[in-house]
Amino acid sequence: MKIKQFALSIVVMSVPTVALAQSGGHEHAAPADAKTTVVTSETQKAFDELKTLAGSWEGRLTTNPPAPEADGKLAQVNLRVTSMGHALMHDMKIDGRPDNPITMLVVDADRLLLTHYCDADNRPRMMGKRSADGKTVEFDFVDVSGNLKYGHMHHVVFTFVDANHHIEEWTWMAPGDKATRARFELQRAASAGASSGI
Helix, strand or coil, rough: CHHHHHHHHHHHHHHHHHHHHHCCCCCCCCCCCCCCCCCHHHHHHHHHHHHCCCEEEEEEEECCCCHHHHHCCEEEEEEECCCCCEEEEEEEECCCCCCEEEEEEEEEEEEEEEEEEECCEEEEEEEECCCCCCCCEEEEEEEEEEEEEEEEEEEEEEEEEEEEEEEEEEEEEEEECCEEEEEEEECCCCCCCCCCCC
């Protein structure tokens, strides 16, 4: 009798397990001959466009309002696609500056996010949107963490000119909502050993 009760309890306990295993808890791939349409979101299109900027760039900096200590300085920008294509790293060096701020761009769900790891010891995040004509990707401020004593990056715009030229505009927000815009007109850097003419 005890053996029958034990066997019955095993059968009763295994019914929910079998039912769960068969209830569609796993996604099944479509048959190889099934036609599927993949729609690329506007967010992914913007990110893919930004990834075409991978490489080395250089150009001069101008500021508004003018900052004599920065205007005319040479900027070198390296953009690198990393993390199996899921991230874009932006590394900027400006003549006379001892360190390079790093910026990471990623698609998070259906948001294009930019996180700037600033030399002012803070990390502003911005969300990007591609213009209707596809010529710009503009990033608006979301939030910031870290030290805000000196201010933070607040807005960024990438403008695509052609395969070898693009413009970056970075807006710095100082305490008291005092904005300074840094504009970089960049061209692809010449190969090693050649003069860029900048």
